[in-house]
Amino acid sequence: MSPENWTQVTEFVLLGFPSSHILQFLLFLGLMVTYVVTATGNLLxxxxxxxxxxxxxxxxFFLWNLSFLELLLVSVVVPKMLVIILTGDHSISFASCLIQSYLYFLLGTTDFFLLAVMALDRYLAICQPLHYETLMSGPICSQLVLASWLAGFLWVLCPTILMASLPFCGPNGIDHFFCDSWPLLRLSCGDTRLLELVAFVLSTSVLLGSLALTSVSYACILATVLRAPTAAKRKKAFSTCASHLTVVIIVYGSSIFLYIRLSEAQSMLLKKAASVLSCIITPLLNPFIFSLQPPYWEIKFWLQ
Incomplete structure (x- = not known):
């Protein structure tokens, strides 16, 4: 179809929901309980x-910022899903779809940066305890959190602008339960190569960059902990990292799955499962995971 004959799509239809009324009821009940528990736990x-x-x-300070971030992330996706199941209206406007996609990737990217900052915080607390208060003072903590949000905002701005400029001339059915970028790209009738390249470079750099910083931090922590004089001190040091490391594995694991190339049907199913894990399950598990760690004031200066 020539560009002059394109008719811009004004709304999309989210197709990633079961057709059975029983399954829809069970999904609605499960999502409602999950959202209430997630919101309650993170707000607590x-x-x-x-x-x-x-x-x-x-x-x-970093933990409550992470909880606030996870609460926003699940709120971007789940309420719209609940409304769709309750009303039966699967449509979402073009603007709302782009906004949801932008917010999802903004919060997800900020999550990567914040997890890397938290890994750095643990490295300084365990490996540099005498200089910790100076290196990680209150103003520095605030600046690191602000920098994480600003980096997330700027990181996904260019791909979103490119996405908004793409023509969508039909069909308008999104095979997903929210406006993710990869099913949107499949619906565009324009040239998506530039956007795919930009998105790949930016997503790979933030994923591998933050993962590298986190990995180096934990490698240094491990080397320091293994030199601890007693088993009790090693256990305390490991316990303060266990919760954060668990979340890191879940978040990065689900993101890495999105890059796996399988058959078309397997790839779609895998990407949906990874999306559910990152934007619904992880925010649900965070309060339970972090509530298992020992009080931080007992282990802050464990080497002293």
């Missing part, structure tokens, strides 16, 4: 971090 972490003065530490 945020509230306790503000109220309890013993939690006014660097680690809990």
């Amino acid at each position: 972490i945020i509230g306790l971090s503000w109220v309890d003065r013993r939690l006014h530490t660097q680690m809990y």
